[in-house]
Amino acid sequence: MNIKRIILVVSCILITVLTAAGQQKQINFTSLTTEDGLSSNTVNAILKDSYGLVWFATEDGLDKFDGARFTVYRHKPGDSTSLLANEILSIHEDKKGNLWIGTSGGSLSLYDRKKDHFSHYPSVGAPNTIRNNVIRAVSSDFNGNIWIAHFDGIDILDPQTKIVTPVPFIRKDASTSPASHGMCFFEDSRKQMWFGTTQGLYQYNSSTKSFTLFSHRKADSSSLSGNIVNAITEDKKGTIWIGTKEGLSAISPNTNSIKNFRHNDKAPTTLSTSDINAVVVDGDNLWIGTTDGLNIMNTKTGEITKLGLDPRNIHSLSAKAVRCIYIDKQGIYWIGTIRGGVDKYDKNLNLFNYVKSNVFDENGLNASIVTSFAEAEKGKVFVGTEGKGVSLFSPDTKLFQHINLLSQRSGVGDGLSVLALQVTLKKQLLIGTS
Numbered sequence: 149m150n151i152k153r154i155i156l157v158v159s160c161i162l163i164t165v166l167t168a169a170g171q172q173k174q175i176n177f178t179s180l181t182t183e184d185g186l187s188s189n190t191v192n193a194i195l196k197d198s199y200g201l202v203w204f205a206t207e208d209g210l211d212k213f214d215g216a217r218f219t220v221y222r223h224k225p226g227d228s229t230s231l232l233a234n235e236i237l238s239i240h241e242d243k244k245g246n247l248w249i250g251t252s253g254g255s256l257s258l259y260d261r262k263k264d265h266f267s268h269y270p271s272v273g274a275p276n277t278i279r280n281n282v283i284r285a286v287s288s289d290f291n292g293n294i295w296i297a298h299f300d301g302i303d304i305l306d307p308q309t310k311i312v313t314p315v316p317f318i319r320k321d322a323s324t325s326p327a328s329h330g331m332c333f334f335e336d337s338r339k340q341m342w343f344g345t346t347q348g349l350y351q352y353n354s355s356t357k358s359f360t361l362f363s364h365r366k367a368d369s370s371s372l373s374g375n376i377v378n379a380i381t382e383d384k385k386g387t388i389w390i391g392t393k394e395g396l397s398a399i400s401p402n403t404n405s406i407k408n409f410r411h412n413d414k415a416p417t418t419l420s421t422s423d424i425n426a427v428v429v430d431g432d433n434l435w436i437g438t439t440d441g442l443n444i445m446n447t448k449t450g451e452i453t454k455l456g457l458d459p460r461n462i463h464s465l466s467a468k469a470v471r472c473i474y475i476d477k478q479g480i481y482w483i484g485t486i487r488g489g490v491d492k493y494d495k496n497l498n499l500f501n502y503v504k505s506n507v508f509d510e511n512g513l514n515a516s517i518v519t520s521f522a523e524a525e526k527g528k529v530f531v532g533t534e535g536k537g538v539s540l541f542s543p544d545t546k547l548f549q550h551i552n553l554l555s556q557r558s559g560v561g562d563g564l565s566v567l568a569l570q571v572t573l574k575k576q577l578l579i580g581t582s
Contacts, residue, residue: 175455176463178497181489185218187211189467191484194474195239197247199261202482204490205236210249221266223254229265231257232281240286240294246307248294250283256296256305269305269312276312278303287333289341289354297330302343317350317359334380334388342388344377349390362406364394373397373408379427381434383447389434391424396436396445409445419443420454426473435481437470442483457488460512460546462504466491503546511547514539522569522577530577532566538579553579 180186187209195203204211210231212219224230232254240248247259249266255278256269269278280298287295294305302315329346336342341352348363349372365371374394381389386401395410396419412418419438426437436443441456442465458464467488474482481493506512515533522530529541531548539548553564568580 174463175493176497177465177483177491177493178463179466179489179491180213181466184489185211185220186489187218187220187222189485189487189489191471191490192237193239193472194482194484194490195241195247196474196476196482197241198245202476203239203247204484205239205249207235209234210236210239229263229267231266232268237283238285240288242288242294242307243292248286248288250286250296252282255281256283256286256294269310276310278305278312279314284330285332287335287341289335290339291354295333295341295343297333297343297345299329301328301345302330315352317345317361331377332380334382336382336388337386342380344380344390344392346376348372348375349377349380360404362390362397362399362404364392369408370406372406373410373422378425379437381427381429383429383434384431387447389427389429391427391436393423395419395422396424396427396434417450417452419445419452420456425469425471428473428475430475430481435473435475437473437483439469441465441468442470442473460503460506460509503541511549513548514550519566520569520580522571524571524577525575530569530571532569532579534565535563537564538566538569538577 181189186204186206188206190207191204192207193205197203202213204213210221212221221231222234223232231249231251233251235252236249237252238250242248249257249259251257257266259266278296278298280300282299283296284299285297289295292307294307296303296305301317304313304315331344331346334342339354341354343350343352348361351360351362362372364373364375372390372392373396374392376393377390378393379391383389388399388401390397390399395408398407409419411420411422419436420443421438421440423439424436425439428435432446432448434445434447436445441454444453444455445451456465457468465483465485465488467485469486470483471486472484476482479495483491485491503513505514505516507514515536517534518531519534520532524530524540527543531539531541533539537553538551540551541548565582566579567582570578572578
């Protein structure tokens with residue numbers, strides 16, 4: 149029995165090596181779900197604070213993660229120092245280390261680290277307060293002001309005076325009424341605030357206190373890809389990247405000209421979908437979270453790598469839809485999903501490309517005990533199993549082709565147990581069985 153276990157372990161290592169030899173470095177994720185202590189598997193925002201703690205805004209609580217354990221914060225009836233609502237939509241740490249929490253139906257909260265509780269900024273019904281209690285996003289500018297996006301537009305909070313000032317947008321129809329919903333913020337390298345709404349993208353110049361509106365126009369292919377703006381970021385060249393529900397847009401820092409990227413069924417190198425939730429810069433790459441997986445786009449070449457949920461791969465994304473992406477200062481990638489928890493990618497963590505058996509998968513590994521290997525042409529691998537015969541594994545597709553060994557004379561079929569495999573110089577496969 150011990151010898152059998154040793155053979156099995158060595159076999160698993162060999163298949164990992166052979167798999168890796170036929171492909172480029174693979175992105176392997178580990179996941180955190182409710183089974184690990186996460187309060188909900190739908191994660192709306194992620195932040196690693198200046199103390200090294202990772203915070204997850206979920207649809208059922210605010211989670212603090214110290215690398216080993218979760219602390220979950222929820223609304224407690226009768227406790228005014230608890231959160232006002234359980235659905236958390238946004239998290240932001242300002243330059244002073246203050247942690248601001250945006251909730252759905254509970255308005256804006258400030259976390260007191262020393263007392264381990266929350267103070268609040270009520271919205272509806274009180275003077276000089278935030279106009280709506282569904283807080284979609286929170287950010288701060290170089291002056292220390294807190295910007296608040298909610299379902300009635302944008303407000304600015306002065307944390308010193310506690311004065312809240314509504315932001316009047318100048319819309320394309322020249323009115324001063326705000327866009328219906330504020331969605332996201334970004335302060336660029338020139339200290340200009342950008343904010344996304346459900347009616348387009350606004351650029352705010354603090355020096356002139358003026359707004360520039362970028363919106364989608366059906367007749368203009370060079371306009372913004374869509375008017376519902378979910379994400380904004382900036383690359384090292386100063387290009388502003390905008391993720392909308394209708395595609396990805398790049399705004400040139402010098403000319404304000406726009407280039408759009410959308411999904412195209414006829415072009416396999418395009419985005420997996422145009423419905424974008426998150427965009428984060430990673431050197432020359434953009435990590436793009438969509439409702440159909442994760443796309444990694446090289447901004448120099450335009451090449452796109454698509455990652456998604458793969459039931460055959462335990463280190464794939466844990467869900468189809470990506471809600472948020474966060475890359476911390478240590479270079480660890482945190483992916484918040486819808487109903488799949490958090491996926492984590494650490495470049496320094498070496499994980500085996502483990503192939504798990506599934507007897508119900510026609511193109512998967514059909515046996516739990518792997519006994520032998522032999523190298524085939526073009527990097528493919530013959531895999532011998534106990535009780536399920538021989539399969540041919542392709543490192544490119546990561547699929548198995550089950551070989552029919554049925555012999556009419558012997559009556560021996562795919563149910564045989566293989567002990568050894570060897571490919572001869574004449575390209576013949578020799579099979580040793582029990």
